[in-house]
Amino acid sequence: MKVKIINESSFSLPKYETNGSAGLDLQASIKEPIELKPLDRVLVPTGIFLSIPKGYEGQIRGRSGLALKHGITLANGIGTIDSDYRGEIKIILINLGKENFIINQGDRIAQLVFMKYEKVDFEEVDFLDDTHRGIGGFGHTGI
Numbered sequence: 637m638k639v640k641i642i643n644e645s646s647f648s649l650p651k652y653e654t655n656g657s658a659g660l661d662l663q664a665s666i667k668e669p670i671e672l673k674p675l676d677r678v679l680v681p682t683g684i685f686l687s688i689p690k691g692y693e694g695q696i697r698g699r700s701g702l703a704l705k706h707g708i709t710l711a712n713g714i715g716t717i718d719s720d721y722r723g724e725i726k727i728i729l730i731n732l733g734k735e736n737f738i739i740n741q742g743d744r745i746a747q748l749v750f751m752k753y754e755k756v757d758f759e760e761v762d763f764l765d766d767t768h769r770g771i772g773g774f775g776h777t778g779i
């Protein structure tokens with residue numbers, strides 16, 4: 637995959653921390669540390685620009701350690717990086733913890749997983765096929 641890196645200071649390509657890691661850790665590429673107060677959101681640049689092959693997307697996911705220890709998570713749940721996006725990958729962090737959190741240059745703030753996806757064509761109809769579940773959802777089978 638083609639990758640362009642424009643970092644605030646030089647660091648290596650995103651990498652898988654272990655052989656079996658699904659996610660590549662993404663680092664903050666920032667001039668100054670960012671202080672994130674409780675419930676603050678911030679868009680953090682990573683210095684990474686990608687040309688993802690057609691038929692794949694990049695998923696930005698949080699890091700469990702940051703979420704558990706500091707309440708730092710993604711404001712958009714899972715970020716979607718489209719294959720035709722040529723801008724810088726940025727991470728939308730939110731502080732759901734009770735303490736201020738400092739992000740420093742080079743901190744690993746999120747991870748990137750590549751996924752194949754399917755596209756569909758819609759056929760508009762008046763009635764959908766019956767199923768046992770029907771319109772039941774949102775806990776209708778019990779908690």
Ligand SMILES: O=c1ccn([C@H]2C[C@H](O)[C@@H](COP(=O)(O)OP(=O)(O)OP(=O)(O)O)O2)c(=O)[nH]1
Pocket residue numbers: 696712714715716717718719721724725726727728
């Ligand atoms: O966490 C994220 C989510 C998105 N993006 C970039 C890549 C993605 O291809 C583009 C658009 O993302 P999305 O479709 O989620 O945002 P939108 O609000 O629908 O913007 P747009 O109208 O540009 O599609 O923004 C990121 O860098 N980080």
Ligand SMILES: [Mg+2]
Pocket residue numbers: none
């Ligand atoms: Mg969009």
